[in-house]
Amino acid sequence: MQTLDTLTEEKTDSAAGALSAAGIGGHGRARGTCTPGELSGELPLTAPAARSVGAGRVMTQRVLSGLDDRLLVVVGPCSVHDVDAALRYAKSLRELAVGLAEDLAVVMRVYVEKPRTTVGWTGLLCDPALDGTLDLDRGLRASRALMLEIAELGLPIATEWLSPAAPAYLADLISWGAIGARTVESQVHRQLASGLPMPVGMKNGSGGSLSVAVDAVRSAARPHAYLGLGRDGRAAVVRTSGNPDCHVVLRGATGRPNYRPEDVREAARLLAAAALPTGVVIDASHGNSGKDHVRQAVVAREIGDQVAAGDTDIRGVMLEGFLVPGRQEPGAAGAVFGQSITDACMGWETTADVLHALALASRRRRAARGRRP
Known part of the structure; x- marks a missing residue:
């Protein structure tokens, strides 16, 4: 698996510096922040964190490729807004993950950017004070510090890549990434995924289209060259060799879920027709549960039933859970400490019950295939 350090960066003589200093004109202004190199110097990747990230990348790649017959579970808050609550959740999840490690490969959602259909709070990275002040410098530091502490617990981290500049600051801490339903058709995000050093899930489009996710996987597997950000904060031409570990995430659409057996079969058919591996991850929230956190637990158990029945194309499940159920x-x-401020999430007790059910489903699938008990 490639790393960001192995990608070719060609510095450009663009006007990036002038834009930061003088503003971008028109209706926008640009304000400088710390560079990626400065931030990683302040908050360096420690040896324990590096081991956790590396092991997490290998684990997710093996599960998604079918070499590891466990079930991948990406679980955590819809988006992180409170660092202390996220850390408390991480410590509990780490303990649970260790206990279920025979059957589940658990990765924590640490989503610090929040895509919006129109407007709203944009996430810890952009607006850490939750007040519209958009202190990116503080948000970058808070996001990296949180991820570093979670990685040092030995818990792999997942995030959604929204800003094309964010990976330069955070990618060395991430074991699994996602490209969301709103951006999966974006050429910029497909190019970005082609150079990311971790498996990346491509969600089906917000309207339910699977073909755009399949196209995204195909595109990200190929080499690209695109305008990125170097460690010194200057624009750079990034050349990638392609990411072979991208895959489709089924997340449903408004009023139209796509997690049932016939949906998984259709996804596998489209992937096979494109000469791609047929394994998928299913998001039990969003369109598959109508953003109903109570329904989400039901959907997760129904997915578990499919796994227990022997479906080997289901490689992973995504869940939104936090300490306290619902949203505020x-x-x-x-x-309320530990309650989501974006999508409603399952509470901790329900999340733990669902993970135990998924572990049992994974164990039953293995037994049905004649693997170890």
């Missing part, structure tokens, strides 16, 4: 409004008086 950002900045609300009397904020």
Whole structure:
């Protein structure tokens, strides 16, 4: 698997520096932040964190390729808004993951960017104060510090890549990445995924289209050259060799789930027709549960039933869970510690029950295939 350090970067003489200093004109302004090199110098990748990230990448790649017959589970808050709550969740999840490691490969969602259909809170990285001040410098430091501490616990990390500049600051801490339904058709994000040093899930389009996700996987597997960001903060031409570990994530659409057996078969058919591996990850939230956190647990168990029945194309499940079930409004008086401010999430007790059920399903699939008990 390639790493960012192995990719070719060609510095450009673009006007990036002038834009940062003087503003970009029109209706926007640009304000400088720390460079990727400065941030990694302040918060360097430690040896324990590096071991966790590396092991997580190998683990996810093996599960997704079918070399490891466990079930991948990507679970955690819809988006992180409270670092202390995220750390408490991580410590509990780490303990649970160790206990279920025979059957599940657990990765924690640490999503610090929040894509919006129109407007709204854009995530810890962009707006750490939750007040619209958009202190990116503080957000970058908070995001990296949080990820570093979670990685040092020995827990692999997942995130969604939204800003094309974010990987220069954070990619060395990530074991699994996602390209969301709103950006899966974006050439920029397909190029970005082609150079990321971890498996990347391509979600089906927000309208339900699977073909755009399949096309994204095909595109990201090929070499690209694109305008990126170097460690010194200057624009750079990044040349990639392609990412062979991209895959489709079934996330449903409004009023139209796609997690049932016939949906998995259709996804496998489209992937096979494109000469791609047929393994998929299923997102039990979003369109597959109508963003209903109570329904999400039901969907997860139904996916588990398919796994237990022997479906080998289902390689992973995505779940949205936090300490307290439901959601609350950002900045609300009397904020609830450990409750989402974006999509409603399952609470900890329900999440633990669902993970135990998925572990049992994974064990039964293995037994049905004549593998180790």
